[in-house]
Amino acid sequence: MSIFGFLATVKLGEATSGGGFWMPEGASTVAAEVDEVFYFINNINYFFFALCTFVLVYFAIKYRLKPNHHSGFSHDAPTHNTPLELTWSIVPLFLVGVMFWLGMDGYLRLNESPEDAYPVSVTGQKWSWTFQHPEYGVTEAGELTVPLGRPVRLLMTSSDVLHSLFIPAFRVKNDVVPGRYSSLWFEATRPGQYRLYCSEYCGKDHSKMLAVVNVLPEEEFQAQLGKLAREYEDIEDRDLPVYALTRLYNRCASCHSLDGKSGTGPSFKGLWERTKNGTTAFTDGSTLADYMRPGGEFEVPENYIRDSILNPQHYIVQNYLGAMPTFKGQLKERQIDALVLMIKNMDRLVDEQGNPIESPDLGDADISTGAGQ
Amino acid sequence: MTGDPRPLEQPTLTDNYLTYTRGFLSWALTLDHKRIGLMYLCSVLLAFLLGGIFALLVRTQLLVPEGLIMDQDDYNQAFTLHGGIMVFLVIIPSTPAALGNFVLPIMLGAKDVAFPRLNLMSYYLWVIGAIFMVYSIFGGGLDTGWTFYTPYSIDQNSAMGGVIPAVTGAFILGFSSIFTGMNFIVTIHRLRPKGMTWFRMPLFLWSIYATAVIQVLATPVLGITLALLAVERAFGIGIFDPTLGGDPVLYQHFFWFYSHPAVYIMILPAMGIVSELIAVHSHRHIFGYSFIAWSSVAIAMFSFIVWGHHMFTSGQSPLVNVVFSFITFSVAIPSAVKVFNWLATMYKGAISWNTPMLYGMGFIFLFVIGGLTGLYLGTLSTDIHLHDTYFVVAHFHYVMMGSALIGFIGGLHHWWPKMIGKMYNENAGRVAFVLFFIGYNMTFFTQFMLGSHGMPRRYATYPADAGFQMYHIISTIGSYMMAIAFFMMAAYFISSIFGGRRAAANPWGGRSLEWQCTSPPPHDNFSEQPEVGDCYDFSVLRWDEATQGYVWREDVDRPGEKSHA
Ligand SMILES: [Cu+2]
Ligand SMILES: [Cu+2]
Numbered sequence A: 001m002s003i004f005g006f007l008a009t010v011k012l013g014e015a016t017s018g019g020g021f022w023m024p025e026g027a028s029t030v031a032a033e034v035d036e037v038f039y040f041i042n043n044i045n046y047f048f049f050a051l052c053t054f055v056l057v058y059f060a061i062k063y064r065l066k067p068n069h070h071s072g073f074s075h076d077a078p079t080h081n082t083p084l085e086l087t088w089s090i091v092p093l094f095l096v097g098v099m100f101w102l103g104m105d106g107y108l109r110l111n112e113s114p115e116d117a118y119p120v121s122v123t124g125q126k127w128s129w130t131f132q133h134p135e136y137g138v139t140e141a142g143e144l145t146v147p148l149g150r151p152v153r154l155l156m157t158s159s160d161v162l163h164s165l166f167i168p169a170f171r172v173k174n175d176v177v178p179g180r181y182s183s184l185w186f187e188a189t190r191p192g193q194y195r196l197y198c199s200e201y202c203g204k205d206h207s208k209m210l211a212v213v214n215v216l217p218e219e220e221f222q223a224q225l226g227k228l229a230r231e232y233e234d235i236e237d238r239d240l241p242v243y244a245l246t247r248l249y250n251r252c253a254s255c256h257s258l259d260g261k262s263g264t265g266p267s268f269k270g271l272w273e274r275t276k277n278g279t280t281a282f283t284d285g286s287t288l289a290d291y292m293r294p295g296g297e298f299e300v301p302e303n304y305i306r307d308s309i310l311n312p313q314h315y316i317v318q319n320y321l322g323a324m325p326t327f328k329g330q331l332k333e334r335q336i337d338a339l340v341l342m343i344k345n346m347d348r349l350v351d352e353q354g355n356p357i358e359s360p361d362l363g364d365a366d367i368s369t370g371a372g373q
Numbered sequence B: 001m002t003g004d005p006r007p008l009e010q011p012t013l014t015d016n017y018l019t020y021t022r023g024f025l026s027w028a029l030t031l032d033h034k035r036i037g038l039m040y041l042c043s044v045l046l047a048f049l050l051g052g053i054f055a056l057l058v059r060t061q062l063l064v065p066e067g068l069i070m071d072q073d074d075y076n077q078a079f080t081l082h083g084g085i086m087v088f089l090v091i092i093p094s095t096p097a098a099l100g101n102f103v104l105p106i107m108l109g110a111k112d113v114a115f116p117r118l119n120l121m122s123y124y125l126w127v128i129g130a131i132f133m134v135y136s137i138f139g140g141g142l143d144t145g146w147t148f149y150t151p152y153s154i155d156q157n158s159a160m161g162g163v164i165p166a167v168t169g170a171f172i173l174g175f176s177s178i179f180t181g182m183n184f185i186v187t188i189h190r191l192r193p194k195g196m197t198w199f200r201m202p203l204f205l206w207s208i209y210a211t212a213v214i215q216v217l218a219t220p221v222l223g224i225t226l227a228l229l230a231v232e233r234a235f236g237i238g239i240f241d242p243t244l245g246g247d248p249v250l251y252q253h254f255f256w257f258y259s260h261p262a263v264y265i266m267i268l269p270a271m272g273i274v275s276e277l278i279a280v281h282s283h284r285h286i287f288g289y290s291f292i293a294w295s296s297v298a299i300a301m302f303s304f305i306v307w308g309h310h311m312f313t314s315g316q317s318p319l320v321n322v323v324f325s326f327i328t329f330s331v332a333i334p335s336a337v338k339v340f341n342w343l344a345t346m347y348k349g350a351i352s353w354n355t356p357m358l359y360g361m362g363f364i365f366l367f368v369i370g371g372l373t374g375l376y377l378g379t380l381s382t383d384i385h386l387h388d389t390y391f392v393v394a395h396f397h398y399v400m401m402g403s404a405l406i407g408f409i410g411g412l413h414h415w416w417p418k419m420i421g422k423m424y425n426e427n428a429g430r431v432a433f434v435l436f437f438i439g440y441n442m443t444f445f446t447q448f449m450l451g452s453h454g455m456p457r458r459y460a461t462y463p464a465d466a467g468f469q470m471y472h473i474i475s476t477i478g479s480y481m482m483a484i485a486f487f488m489m490a491a492y493f494i495s496s497i498f499g500g501r502r503a504a505a506n507p508w509g510g511r512s513l514e515w516q517c518t519s520p521p522p523h524d525n526f527s528e529q530p531e532v533g534d535c536y537d538f539s540v541l542r543w544d545e546a547t548q549g550y551v552w553r554e555d556v557d558r559p560g561e562k563s564h565a
Helices: A003-009 A029-062 A082-111 A218-230 A237-251 A271-277 A302-310 A333-344 B024-028 B033-061 B072-107 B116-138 B163-190 B203-235 B248-282 B289-305 B318-346 B355-378 B380-386 B390-420 B426-452 B469-499
Strands: A118-125 A128-133 A138-141 A143-147 A152-158 A163-167 A172-176 A182-186 A192-198 A211-216 B541-544 B549-552
Touching (some): A029 A082, A029 B318, A128 A237, A172 A182, B033 B469, B072 B163, B072 B390, B248 B355, B318 B355, B318 B380, B380 B426, B426 B469
Parallel strands (some): A143 A211
């Protein structure tokens, strides 16, 4: 893009995404409270900033060294003044005391999640978010659907490095730590879609680790989750590859391309060919063919794909690092089947450039997942 | 009055430390604190250029939402190296090691620091550390952020291969910093001249002293932490790695236990410089001397018990968060009062608008913004929203760059005539300051709004429809203005060496001892130990048109001199 090209794309009026100059529009019960504390501090700061700047500029001009008056500097100006010094120590001390108190008070409430909060389990992994709704048996990726006007509690963990879940409109944030649980809660007050960011640096695609929070009124929420709960149950086997490409592939996309370019992981294009022929080489010097002999672990090649998804550290493909997180426990059996079928039929699903084909012809597709063979 | 001229009035150039001996080895193996200071200065400025280039790459990338010039991996390296170089190679050594080395012994009227050989060793440790740091770029790359957070940094599959060279570099730089600190502590204790009691020391020395105490006490913790990190990455022994039963958050505690005090290693010396700049260029006794002195020490002590405020969202217990928030606010007070003291020093002064004074005033303005915006971050409920966003980036740049680095640059303008013996072009200095100051605020003030609207830090790309781009564009333009200002500085400093007017011994009218020897000082600084007076009493000086410097008034006695009556 040319340097001037992008300048033209900037819309001046959109400098802030709703809300005020300082804070974006809030959409949760705590947002208003946090903003109140923010603006309280803001007012005090405006005052002190104005005071200091005024005094600085005023003195600088008023007491400016006059030309040709380079000597006879007085030594009588006060060098200390106890009442003044006490005042300017104690007044700020009092003010920051109030700030501390307000901040603590708000924080402790932000920290106590209500008993009856709607639970969601969150897993952060490089570089996507997975949201599980235990009450519905639904797993979402990249999108979190929550009810309006009901407290929601996120129980979070990471399957690799540190992440941090941040929803600016709700004024909530908490780190997501591997090997332990952390939590946060919010109650959305306006239906709509809100951005969710990863705010703790986590590597290459940290800035792509985004999701959307979808706040729906209670009835719509229940309908939506009911629909999601049945989603892959109702799908015909024949439609599983397309389902995987449209609904599941986004969790692999940051590492696996569809057009043959290798990224953090090998491209899905041509992967099945390699697997079927056993030509994939591993870092330990073995090749897939070594395990495909009769009685071998991968006599059925589909099982290699399964194993790659569930135990990615097991065999590491040559020229790559063991960077893939496990999806064990995050995908349902049927979803894993769908991914296996997607990879098997990749050349029918996408064109040469890796773009999905509108309505792919899967009439004679091989839809055996290798299970039971 | 006798009519005879006083030899000390305008010291004559007997010899000059710059040309005292010649040849490469006479510099490389020098034990002269002034030469070591100058070598530090050149090295630090070179590192600053490198860190600045990475900063410009980062800013240029963010002109467009999808990133203008780099892919994610390159961007991640750019901001990591920018941070690592600026913190470890530039700001931490800038004032203490470069300016402090030059000025401190002369301010004490001493010939050198207490341990000149250790001083030279500190310098070479810096060089070796710097080589390791820069090597990490080629030895696999470094993309952990300057904080090296675990488990990312210890995961062979996540972080790039340069982690071990980089932490080795930081480890070695730590020793450089510890040795400098030790050296200065001993020097200030042992080499103060007759008559210079603790409370007659120039405030710059107080701040260097407080800094040195932190350097000696806190830096070993960083060293051990980084050593553990390297061992963990290489051998996987399970300290920080959760899959081996380690605790990744423990690393953050260790890291900030050093790195919060390190914030004061960076800012305290700058505060010391500003105390000198404001007093000398206002020709007015500093207001509240003992408070400023004590507050340096108080800040140094408090700095050890506030580290947890970097971790409010790390999952540490709410009680711990409340306690850290509380203590953090108590550090705000000594800093605030310093500002009031500086302002009060200008009251009824005779303020010359020299370039160093402009930086002194610029410091106050930027430090006020940096300090006040810290209040949102010390307050728990607002910090939850602002943590790890550009708001924090803006805040610490106001403190680290707007204050710590500006103090250093102000000090450089202040002591340049002393160090080099030449005056730079005053008008060019003022123009560069104005350009820098405007560019600075464009770059970083916008980042407050970016952060409060939710832009997380360390993002190579950002959503196009979130309203962030306008701020990023202003910010980037500001950073280019700063770059131009820095090149102007380089130009007028360098040209002053060759074409500048000779500097008088005391061009600004300072009273501390460094203004009583020639510019540049002789090899031994003073031929006889100078007498110490009140270093903030400027009424005894007068301007001398002939030498373009300040001299002792004929009608006032020098300290230690018999009355002429
Ligand atoms: Cu992240
Ligand atoms: Cu800190």
